[in-house]
Amino acid sequence: MASTNFFADAARRVLGIDHQGTQSPPGYLPHDDFIDPYEEQEPTVGEWLRSLMPTKEGPLRYARSIFLCAEWLPRYNLTWLLGDSVAGLTVGFVVIPQAMAYALLADLSPEYGLYTSFVGAALYWIFGTSKDIVIGTTAVGSLLVGSVITTVQEQRPGIYTNEEIAKALSAVSGMILLFIGLVRLGWIIEFIPYIPISAFVTGASITIMLTQFPVAMGISGINTREAPYLVIINSLKGLPRTRVDATIGLSSIVLLFAIRYLCAKMETRQPAKKMVWAMISSLRLTFAMLLYTFISWLVNRNNSGPSPFRIVGKVERGFKHAGAPPMDKDLLELVLPKLPAVVIILVIEHIAIAKSFGRVFNYTVVPSQEILAQGASNLIGTFVGGYVCTGSFGASAVLSKAGVCTPLAGLLSAVILVLALHVLTSVFYYIPNAALAGLIIHAVVNLPTPPRTLYKYWRLSLPDFFIWVIGVVLAIFTSLEISIYVTICVSLALFLLRNARTKGEFLGQASIYHLPANDDDHPSSPDTTPRPVYLPLTNTDGSNPAIPLTTPHPGVFIYRVPAPLSYMNQAQHMHRLVKHIKTYTRAGSSNTQQLDKGQWLWSDPGLPAKGLATAEEGLPWLRAVVIDCAAVGDGLDVTSVQGLVDARAALERYAGGEVEWHFAGVDGRWARRALGAGGFGVPRGERDAEKESTGWYVVGKRAGDGTREKESSEDETSMEEGRGRKEKWVPVWRLDRPCFHVDLAEAVQAAMVDARRAEKREGQAGR
Structure with missing residues (x-):
């Protein structure tokens, strides 16, 4: 150990590193035998590297965290099996019409929706952390897939089929999500604000309803991939071309809303049968599809010509489209520009649904694991014919209401989907397209942000409200991709601006008294012992301006940094700090010569006009600076520490001597190490180590x-x-850095003691 220190000291001397510059002066530590010494171990680079090294138990713990089903499967019981069976079978019947409808929204044939939902249901239970999630087709995801297919077909018409484009998009998305999940990068979703996603979902749902309107009305010749406002304009112009499909489309919408309204009313009137009515409401989509399919069959069973309304037509039985996804280089280059928007929406939609159910039912959702389940479903799904999938809010709500107990319920839903693909394809032939369009409109009508939520945005944050408005307007008048990119960029720019322009506050001291309540819960007279608190001098916190604020001691300034100090905001903080102190103090000290006007910098504000401050003007000399770092956190970058060093140097030149700097609430070890390396934490002036115990908390x-x-x-x-x-x-902390304090009150007290001692020394020197 001694040899290591020797070589380290030798290396510092050769490289010219002043390691002693940050240490306390010799003899500063107390010699009282009733105070135990404490040597705080500073964090080291080796300690940081060791924290990143894997342990022997790490691989096993990692494997267990991947396959979470191994934790609860051994405890599976008959009660869970009963609940999962009912819930899984219920969701299976609900998902079938939804999946087929959403596949049409993605410009694919209906069976692709069934493939997609099957894979998500069959795989999620292995990795998932939520019992209520159903991974499958969604309206927003299907709309994005349809948009990508349209874009690729416009750039390379006829070269790739819609199925190939969808499978390539799903495969690459699955790889990305699988990588994020495996390396546990789920925390990156926190960088994506909620407001852009809310605006996107609202814009997407409006877009979906507008694009399905001409289908429900049987209006042909409408390009539903244009900007939504053009779709509705062209649809209104095409109303004279309305066909009999409108009867099916409009009546299906009315029927679905009527069933939902009736079931909601009956749930209120008959609480004992609430579960029954909820189940009927959940199955309304299936009932509507069966009804209109039966009507379509009656109309077309003996019809040798074309159907009077458009129907789905032939649906492939089984997994006829199974196979490896196409990984053509040119196709991937066409798909890649659309990937960011697709991946962002898939992840955010899924995690938001999972977390909402986790809060309701009191279990923890692991974002990285959920993304892993998504990645596996999207990647493996391409081999059986599926396209991009994520958590479905509608199906998940049905699963939750049906009394699901574990994630295994999805496996039972997969069984229903397999049966549908092998047994019911002949029935699917007669499903009217207008009925599917009505189902889609009914499913997404509740997705737009309601007015009461918008009002909440208005009350909580005006900038976020306007970002939401921008996102919806862009989605309607341009495209969904532009909407999501612009709103995310604006939100991140606002975040950076807020952090870069954080405004520190100078604090004044006030005395407060505790007002206890008597036995009748009425206030009694205040305690006679005051307690100091520190409030902004500018009253920006909304505190009562009638409370007088005073400086704890002439020449002692308290500055609060309200956010982490970084390279973005340190310049304005240091400028404000130095400017304020120079404005409210006079240059030099009582034992230095007063500066003449020729020695002032031209840039000092107001001094040439006002002249030099004199003792008669009442301005004090600078004694100490207290920095409240409670919000700074752990770790400071080089720029922020250098900014503090420069501010200290500027104030010491101004004061004509060394100025004490006290830091309160520097709780992070790395932050204390950084400040210590900058020369902070140790006393600046002459001190009597035997008598000064300030800061030894x-x-x-x-x-x-x-x-x-x-x-x-x-x-x-x-x-x-x-x-x-x-x-x-x-x-509490090491004694050789007494200028680091546990809290603000102790830091201010220490600064006052330093100020009084400096005044005493200056008075003795004057005599």
């Missing part, structure tokens, strides 16, 4: 007794009692 009565009863070394009576009892006092 201690806890407990005896070292090693395990107690943590807080006391303070400022209490001389307690210290004298400690000497008499031979008890030890234990410091």
